[in-house]
Amino acid sequence: MSIITLLTDFGSFYPAQMKGVILSKLEGKDVTFVDIAHDIPPQDVRAGAFALLSSASFFPTGTIHIAVVDPGVGTKRRGLVVESGGQLFVGPDNGLLIPAARSLGQIKSYEIALRFEASNTFHGRDIFAPVAALLAAGQSAASMGPRTRPKTLSFGEPVKTDKGIELSVIYVDRFGNLVLNMRKLPVFEVRLKGIKLKRVRTYAEGRRIEPLITLGSHGFAEIAVNQGNAAEAFCLKAGDRIELEEI
Amino acid sequence: MSIITLLTDFGSFYPAQMKGVILSKLEGKDVTFVDIAHDIPPQDVRAGAFALLSSASFFPTGTIHIAVVDPGVGTKRRGLVVESGGQLFVGPDNGLLIPAARSLGQIKSYEIALRFEASNTFHGRDIFAPVAALLAAGQSAASMGPRTRPKTLSFGEPVKTDKGIELSVIYVDRFGNLVLNMRKLPVFEVRLKGIKLKRVRTYAEGRRIEPLITLGSHGFAEIAVNQGNAAEAFCLKAGDRIELEEI
Amino acid sequence: MSIITLLTDFGSFYPAQMKGVILSKLEGKDVTFVDIAHDIPPQDVRAGAFALLSSASFFPTGTIHIAVVDPGVGTKRRGLVVESGGQLFVGPDNGLLIPAARSLGQIKSYEIALRFEASNTFHGRDIFAPVAALLAAGQSAASMGPRTRPKTLSFGEPVKTDKGIELSVIYVDRFGNLVLNMRKLPVFEVRLKGIKLKRVRTYAEGRRIEPLITLGSHGFAEIAVNQGNAAEAFCLKAGDRIELEEI
Numbered sequence: 001m002s003i004i005t006l007l008t009d010f011g012s013f014y015p016a017q018m019k020g021v022i023l024s025k026l027e028g029k030d031v032t033f034v035d036i037a038h039d040i041p042p043q044d045v046r047a048g049a050f051a052l053l054s055s056a057s058f059f060p061t062g063t064i065h066i067a068v069v070d071p072g073v074g075t076k077r078r079g080l081v082v083e084s085g086g087q088l089f090v091g092p093d094n095g096l097l098i099p100a101a102r103s104l105g106q107i108k109s110y111e112i113a114l115r116f117e118a119s120n121t122f123h124g125r126d127i128f129a130p131v132a133a134l135l136a137a138g139q140s141a142a143s144m145g146p147r148t149r150p151k152t153l154s155f156g157e158p159v160k161t162d163k164g165i166e167l168s169v170i171y172v173d174r175f176g177n178l179v180l181n182m183r184k185l186p187v188f189e190v191r192l193k194g195i196k197l198k199r200v201r202t203y204a205e206g207r208r209i210e211p212l213i214t215l216g217s218h219g220f221a222e223i224a225v226n227q228g229n230a231a232e233a234f235c236l237k238a239g240d241r242i243e244l245e246e247i
Numbered sequence: 248m249s250i251i252t253l254l255t256d257f258g259s260f261y262p263a264q265m266k267g268v269i270l271s272k273l274e275g276k277d278v279t280f281v282d283i284a285h286d287i288p289p290q291d292v293r294a295g296a297f298a299l300l301s302s303a304s305f306f307p308t309g310t311i312h313i314a315v316v317d318p319g320v321g322t323k324r325r326g327l328v329v330e331s332g333g334q335l336f337v338g339p340d341n342g343l344l345i346p347a348a349r350s351l352g353q354i355k356s357y358e359i360a361l362r363f364e365a366s367n368t369f370h371g372r373d374i375f376a377p378v379a380a381l382l383a384a385g386q387s388a389a390s391m392g393p394r395t396r397p398k399t400l401s402f403g404e405p406v407k408t409d410k411g412i413e414l415s416v417i418y419v420d421r422f423g424n425l426v427l428n429m430r431k432l433p434v435f436e437v438r439l440k441g442i443k444l445k446r447v448r449t450y451a452e453g454r455r456i457e458p459l460i461t462l463g464s465h466g467f468a469e470i471a472v473n474q475g476n477a478a479e480a481f482c483l484k485a486g487d488r489i490e491l492e493e494i
Numbered sequence: 495m496s497i498i499t500l501l502t503d504f505g506s507f508y509p510a511q512m513k514g515v516i517l518s519k520l521e522g523k524d525v526t527f528v529d530i531a532h533d534i535p536p537q538d539v540r541a542g543a544f545a546l547l548s549s550a551s552f553f554p555t556g557t558i559h560i561a562v563v564d565p566g567v568g569t570k571r572r573g574l575v576v577e578s579g580g581q582l583f584v585g586p587d588n589g590l591l592i593p594a595a596r597s598l599g600q601i602k603s604y605e606i607a608l609r610f611e612a613s614n615t616f617h618g619r620d621i622f623a624p625v626a627a628l629l630a631a632g633q634s635a636a637s638m639g640p641r642t643r644p645k646t647l648s649f650g651e652p653v654k655t656d657k658g659i660e661l662s663v664i665y666v667d668r669f670g671n672l673v674l675n676m677r678k679l680p681v682f683e684v685r686l687k688g689i690k691l692k693r694v695r696t697y698a699e700g701r702r703i704e705p706l707i708t709l710g711s712h713g714f715a716e717i718a719v720n721q722g723n724a725a726e727a728f729c730l731k732a733g734d735r736i737e738l739e740e741i
Contacts, residue, residue: 001277003270005263011668012531013545016499019528020552027554028495031526032278034266037259042669043721051260058267058372060274071721074696120696122711125552174258175289202321202367217369227290227318248522252510279525281513284506298507305514305619307521421505422536449568449614464616474537474565 001030002136003059007052007067008124009040017122018066018129025133036065043071045096047238049153050171050179052089052100054218061086066132067096068124079112079127080150081141088135090128095153113145155181164190164246170220172238176229180242182221185213190244193234197223197244213244248277249383250306254299254314255371256287264369265313265376272380283312290318292343294485296400297418297426299336299347301465308333313379314343315371326359326374327397328388335382337375342400360392402428411437411493417467419485423476427489429468432460437491440481444470444491460491495524496630497553501546501561502618503534511616512560512623519627530559537565539590541732543647544665544673546583546594548712555580560626561590562618573606573621574644575635582629584622589647607639649675658684658740664714666732670723674736676715679707684738687728691717691738707738 004022006015015038022031036055040048048069056065070077070092078093085104089097093111101107114134118126131144158181159166165186171179190197190213197213198206206212206226211233216222223230231237251269253262262285269278283302287295295316303312317324317339325340332351336344340358348354361381365373378391405428406413412433418426437444437460444460445453453459453473458480463469470477478484498516500509509532516525530549534542542563550559564571564586572587579598583591587605595601608628612620625638652675653660659680665673684691684707691707692700700706700720705727710716717724725731 001275005267007260009668012529012533013501013549014667016528016530017549017552020499020549020554020557023497023526023528023557024552024554030277030495030524032270032280033526033528034263034270034280035259036263039259039668055260055264055267058264058271060267060271063267063270072698075698119711121708125711173261174256174286204319204322214368217366217372248524250517252514254507277524279517279527281510281517281527282506283510286506302507302511302514305511305518307514307518310514310517420508421503421533451566451569461615464613464619 001032003032003034003063004132004136005034005036005059005063005065007036007040007048007065008038009042009044009048009069010038010124012038014122014124017125021125021129022133022136025130026136029137031136040069041238043069044238045069045071045094045153046155047171049096049099050155052096053103056087056100057103059087064088064090064132064135065100066124066128067091068128069096070094070123073123074120079123079131081110081112081131081135081144082150083108083141088141090132090135092123093151095151098150098152099155108141109148109150110141111145111148158182161243164244166241166243169236169238169240169242172231175224176231178223178230178236179216179218180221180223183219185215185221186244189247191247192223192242192244196247248279250279250281250310251379251383252281252283252306252310252312254283254287254295254312255285256289256291256295256316257285257371259285261369261371264372268372268376269380269383272377273383276384278383287316288485290316291485292316292318292341292400293402294418296343296346297402299343300350303334303347304350306334311335311337311379311382312347313371313375314338315375316343317341317370320370321367325395326370326378328357328359328378328382328391329397330355330388335388337379337382339370340398342398345397345399346402355388356395356397357388358392358395405429408490411491413488413490416483416485416487416489419478422471423478425470425477425483426463426465427468427470430466432462432468433491436494438494439470439489439491443494495526497526497528497557498626498630499528499530499553499557499559501530501534501542501559502532503536503538503542503563504532504618506532508616508618511619515619515623516627516630519624520630523631525630534563535732537563538732539563539565539588539647540649541665543590543593544649546590547597550581550594551597553581558582558584558626558629559594560618560622561585562622563590564588564617567617568614572642573617573625575604575606575625575629575638576644577602577635582635584626584629586617587645589645592644592646593649602635603642603644604635605639605642652676655737658738660735660737663730663732663734663736666725669718670725672717672724672728672730673710673712674715674717677713679709679715680738683741685741686717686736686738690741
């Protein structure tokens with residue numbers, strides 16, 4: 001049995017076309033699809049990279065991940081297969097796959113050199129899905145094309161400032177929690193936009209509507225409002241820079 | 248083959264982590280995942296309980312349902328496995344599982360006493376998913392921990408008033424239909440906020456934009472606006488109390 | 495292994511009930527579900543027909559598609575099984591299935607004459623899901639009922655005007671791209687609401703926020719705003735008529 005995950009910014013019905021292509025190519029071979037997310041903010045490669053990074057390590061050896069957040073579709077940007085920790089990642093060469101692949105160990109990247117009859121706007125269906133089907137059918141990553149050095153993507157590092165630290169928001173979940181580019185809690189008490197954030201181990205330690213900072217289940221610091229919505233309360237969205245002031 | 252359903256308020260990518268954990272633990276054993284809903288209003292345990300209640304009876308014997316709407320995550324609230332009518336329910340002890348389990352017959356509840364390495368914010372992935380995998384692999388509910396008495400949850404009962412009946416809205420679907428805590432239609436003609444609701448067997452009996460009351464496919468009374476949106480028209484949301492006045 | 499796709503305007507948890515019914519009837523027979531879309535605008539049969547048309551050809555022979563966008567549920571509108579190109583389509587007789595079925599070749603339509611215990615509001619679960627289960631279990635389309643002539647649905651044809659062509663918007667995707675009822679690009683340069691649309695092969699040929707017209711991966715002309723949202727920019731939605739003026 002093959003496990004194939006899909007992560008895109010496509011919303012509905014385009015992901016189903018990708019699954020149809022894979023099922024057609026696999027001709028009855030058993031496959032389990034897992035949708036990681038299809039509601040990545042349109043063309044937000046960093047948000048997609050974060051969601052894939054958060055999820056990949058929970059899947060078993062042999063899993064094939066297709067990820068497509070692809071503002072460069074139809075240009076000369078290359079397609080990649082990346083191998084790491086016994087899992088395979090298929091998608092555009094724009095950094096999307098790399099944090100997840102690196103989190104599993106040493107990576108090997110291959111440029112997709114096979115040629116497909118492809119539309120100019122939907123390589124997820126016309127290139128990446130058929131490549132995933134070939135991999136699920138047992139072909140090696142190396143057989144897809146030559147070794148290459150992929151484009152990387154960084155969530156950036158916390159920057160020390162006069163007053164505290166500057167960070168960026170890399171993801172906003174549906175609770176309005178703000179995921180930050182920092183893999184630990186600040187060691188000092190902090191304020192955001194003048195409002196103190198209570199450092200907690202779990203949301204339930206906060207009072208109702210109290211702003212919190214905690215280490216999320218994904219390993220990144222996260223600002224939340226207990227039983228509320230931090231993104232709305234602080235008027236912040238993915239991509240925004242923030243400063244946490246030391247109290 | 249195991250059937251495992253998932254119901255959460257997580258939106259995207261966290262449910263995929265739960266599936267990844269289960270697939271990793273099952274090591275190739277065949278599993279069919281069915282997503283019941285991941286768009287339950289954040290932390291609305293009653294709405295989640297309603298969605299699970301509406302769905303469980305349609306699944307075959309042996310189905311394992313994981314449900315996680317969990318404002319108390321990280322506190323001392325317990326985890327449960329509930330057995331009823333040949334199906335299993337896994338989730339927090341906050342009432343979420345109980346209406347669905349009770350609808351299938353006599354329930355047996357077990358406190359999850361197994362210890363897992365768990366984050367403070369995501370027991371769906373760190374506790375309930377591994378427990379579901381153990382159950383899918385053939386372990387018994389009783390082997391998860393001691394029998395216990397679960398917290399219950401009630402949708403409340405209709406209350407007779409001077410003018411008619413008082414009810415509460417337990418769910419709003421994407422059509423804006425308002426599901427009420429009453430398992431039959433009122434026997435008299437009714438008004439809501441001064442507007443008459445036509446009692447119908449099917450939406451198509453109403454004229455365009457006419458407010459209706461019908462017995463929904465889930466067995467609860469439901470207020471709809473034919474080809475319109477009752478939640479918007481009446482300015483109501485899940486949790487609101489309403490009064491249906493007898494005409 | 496059976497492949498069963500689902501396309502509805504139900505949002506969440508009602509599609510899971512349909513899957514539960516199918517799994518119950520199939521008693522362990524292997525089935526792969528693919529959700530095409532459950533976010534079709536409520537009761538927008540044309541949008542549903544477009545999504546199904548766009549997707550069906552990518553699925554393998556033997557696939558069973560259940561599609562339910564069904565404003566006439568509970569009335570005398572009939573249920574259909576349509577056979578075409580080795581695939582089967584199950585749903586209401588309101589045109590929803592026909593463009594997709596026709597795109598695969600000659601169609602044969604059968605009225606569902608089997609009688610089920612059905613609610614008045616949810617034939618997707620009470621009739622179409624059980625029919626799909628029977629088909630997946632090996633029964634023929636012809637065994638469901640007599641041959642019939644289905645209601646058809648047309649996306650309409652482009653209309654020549656004094657200034658250019660009049661078209662309609664048949665779908666708006668989550669990027670805000672406007673899918674039009676025309677299966678090629680205009681041969682002349684065009685304006686929409688006074689604003690020039692650049693004819694491109696791929697979105698990336700446009701400058702940031704530049705309005706574009708391209709032939710989408712589904713084979714229909716599509717208006718987009720590069721890294722923006724055309725539906726918002728031009729204040730248009732599914733069903734709207736537009737005029738493309740020749741420059």
